[in-house]
Amino acid sequence: MTTLSFTPNLRRHVETPAARVEGATVRQVLEGYFQANPQVRGYVLDDQGAVRRHVAIFLNQELIRDRTELSDPVAEGDDIFVVQALSGG
Amino acid sequence: MSNRLLVGTRKGLFRIERDASGGWGMAQSWFLGDPVSMLLPEPDSQRLHAALDLGHFGVKMQRSEDGGATWSEAPVPSFPPKPDGLEDKDPMRGIDIPWSTQLIWALEAGGPGELWCGVIPGGLFHSSDGGENWSLVRALWDDPRRQKWMGGGYDFAGIHSILVDPRDFRHVTVGVSVGGIWTTPDAGAHWELIGAGLRNAYMPPELVHDPLVQDAHRVVHCPARPERLWMQHHNGIFRSDDGGSNWQELNDVAPSSFGFAVAVHPSNPDTAWFVPATRDEKRFPVNARLVVTRTRDGGQHFDVLHQGLPEEPAYDLVYRHALDVASDGDRLAFGSTTGSLWVSEDQGDCWQTVSKHLPPVLCVRFEG
Numbered sequence: 001m002t003t004l005s006f007t008p009n010l011r012r013h014v015e016t017p018a019a020r021v022e023g024a025t026v027r028q029v030l031e032g033y034f035q036a037n038p039q040v041r042g043y044v045l046d047d048q049g050a051v052r053r054h055v056a057i058f059l060n061q062e063l064i065r066d067r068t069e070l071s072d073p074v075a076e077g078d079d080i081f082v083v084q085a086l087s088g089g
Numbered sequence: 090m091s092n093r094l095l096v097g098t099r100k101g102l103f104r105i106e107r108d109a110s111g112g113w114g115m116a117q118s119w120f121l122g123d124p125v126s127m128l129l130p131e132p133d134s135q136r137l138h139a140a141l142d143l144g145h146f147g148v149k150m151q152r153s154e155d156g157g158a159t160w161s162e163a164p165v166p167s168f169p170p171k172p173d174g175l176e177d178k179d180p181m182r183g184i185d186i187p188w189s190t191q192l193i194w195a196l197e198a199g200g201p202g203e204l205w206c207g208v209i210p211g212g213l214f215h216s217s218d219g220g221e222n223w224s225l226v227r228a229l230w231d232d233p234r235r236q237k238w239m240g241g242g243y244d245f246a247g248i249h250s251i252l253v254d255p256r257d258f259r260h261v262t263v264g265v266s267v268g269g270i271w272t273t274p275d276a277g278a279h280w281e282l283i284g285a286g287l288r289n290a291y292m293p294p295e296l297v298h299d300p301l302v303q304d305a306h307r308v309v310h311c312p313a314r315p316e317r318l319w320m321q322h323h324n325g326i327f328r329s330d331d332g333g334s335n336w337q338e339l340n341d342v343a344p345s346s347f348g349f350a351v352a353v354h355p356s357n358p359d360t361a362w363f364v365p366a367t368r369d370e371k372r373f374p375v376n377a378r379l380v381v382t383r384t385r386d387g388g389q390h391f392d393v394l395h396q397g398l399p400e401e402p403a404y405d406l407v408y409r410h411a412l413d414v415a416s417d418g419d420r421l422a423f424g425s426t427t428g429s430l431w432v433s434e435d436q437g438d439c440w441q442t443v444s445k446h447l448p449p450v451l452c453v454r455f456e457g
Contacts, residue, residue, distance in 0.1 A: 009145075010146065013143065013146060013149070014162075039162065042146075042147055042149070042165060042167075043143075043146040043147065044146075046147065046187070046189040047167040047168040047187075047188060047189035047190060048168070048170065048171055048187075048188055048189055049170075050189075052145065052146065052147055054144060054145040054146075055145055055146070084145035084146065085145070
C-alpha cells in the first residue's frame with residue numbers, strides 16, 4: 001500500500017482525503033485513488049492523462065521522472081504527495 | 090429590460106444590478122480569487138454557467154440551476170486521447186499542440202438543451218444535454234487546415250466566437266484566432282472556410298487575403314437578421330451581409346479601427362459598437378482617451394461616444410468578450426483591464442461608471 005496525500009491548497013476546490021492505495025506504479029496508485037474520488041482526476045491530470053503542467057508529484061520526497069505515463073515504480077510503504085508548482089499572479 | 094449583468098474577472102465572478110434610482114452597483118460575488126474566463130446565462134432560464142481557469146489545476150466548469158444561489162462543478166469539455174504517433178504541431182513554433190483544454194473562450198446556447206463551447210487550443214465542443222456530456226466536433230478538429238491555425242495573443246489558436254443561427258440551430262459559424270471564419274450547415278458534420286474580402290495586413294503579401302490566416306478578434310451577428318455579421322479584426326472593422334461569406338472592410342474609422350470587442354444591436358443590424366485602441370501591439374486608448382464608437386447606418390458613419398467615460402488619461406484595454414448589449418438594444422456594458430466597468434442606458438450616448446476597482450475584466454454578459 002502506498003500513502004497518497006495532496007496539497008491543502010486543493011481543498012478550496014475539491015475534497016482530497018489522504019488514502020492508502022494499492023499499485024505498482026504512480027499511475028496505478030492514482031487510478032486507484034480516482035476510482036473512489038473521480039472529481040480529483042481533472043485537478044491533477046490533463047485530458048491526455050499526463051500530469052498538469054503546474055502540478056508536481058513527489059514520490060518519497062523526490063519528483064517523479066515520468067510525468068506523461070506515470071510509470072515510476074512504487075513499493076510497499078512509499079509516500080506520494082501531490083502539490084502545485086507555483087505560478088500565476 | 091435587463092437590470093442585471095454578470096462580470097467575469099481575473100479574480101472572480103460578479104453580479105451588477107440596477108437599483109430603483111437607476112444606479113448600477115455590485116450585488117453579489119462568487120469564486121473570489123479565481124479567473125472566470127467565460128460565462129453564460131442561458132436565455133429564459135435560471136441556469137448560469139461559469140468557466141474557471143484555475144491555473145495549476147486546470148479549467149473547470151461551474152453551473153447554477155437557481156440563478157447563482159448555489160453552484161456545483163460540472164463536466165469540462167475534454168479532448169479524446171491523441172492517437173499515438175500523430176504529428177500535430179503549432180505551425181508558428183513547431184511545438185506540439187496539446188490535446189487538452191487550456192482555456193474556455195466561448196460558450197453559447199443552441200437549440201433546447203444544446204450548448205457549444207470553444208476553447209484554446211482550437212477545439213469546438215458540443216453538448217446536447219446542457220453540459221452533462223461534451224463531445225469534440227471532430228469534423229472541424231480533424232480538418233487538415235486546422236493545423237495551419239496559429240496562436241494570436243495566446244500560445245495556441247482558439248475559438249472565441251460562436252454564432253448559432255436562431256432560425257436554424259444547425260447552422261453555426263465560428264471565429265478563430267488566428268484561423269478565419271468557419272461555418273457548418275449541419276450542426277458540425279461538415280465545415281466550410283469562408284471570408285472573402287477579409288484582409289490581414291501583417292501576413293506575407295500573397296497570404297493577405299487567404300481566409301485561413303484571418304485574425305478575427307471577435308465576430309457577432311444580429312439576432313433579428315443573422316446574415317448580418319460584424320467583425321473586429323486585427324486589421325480593422327468588417328461587415329458581412331451574407332452570413333460571413335463576403336466581407337466589406339470599413340476604412341477610416343476614427344479614432345482607430347483596431348480593437349477587440351464588438352456588439353451589435355439585437356434587432357437593428359445597422360447599429361454596432363466598438364471600443365477602439367491604438368494599433369498594433371500598443372493597445373491602449375488613442376491619445377489615452379477612452380471612447381466607444383458606434384455606427385447606426387451599417388458603417389457609413391461612426392459616432393465617437395465619450396460622455397461619462399474618463400476625462401483624465403486612461404489606459405484601459407477592453408477584451409473581446411468584455412462588451413455586451415442587452416436584449417432591449419439600449420443598455421450596454423463594458424469592462425476593462427484596469428478593473429473599470431461602465432453601463433449605458435441609451436445606446437452609448439451617456440455612460441455611468443459602476444466601478445474603477447474590480448479585478449481586470451474578462452467577460453461581461455447581461456442577464457435576461
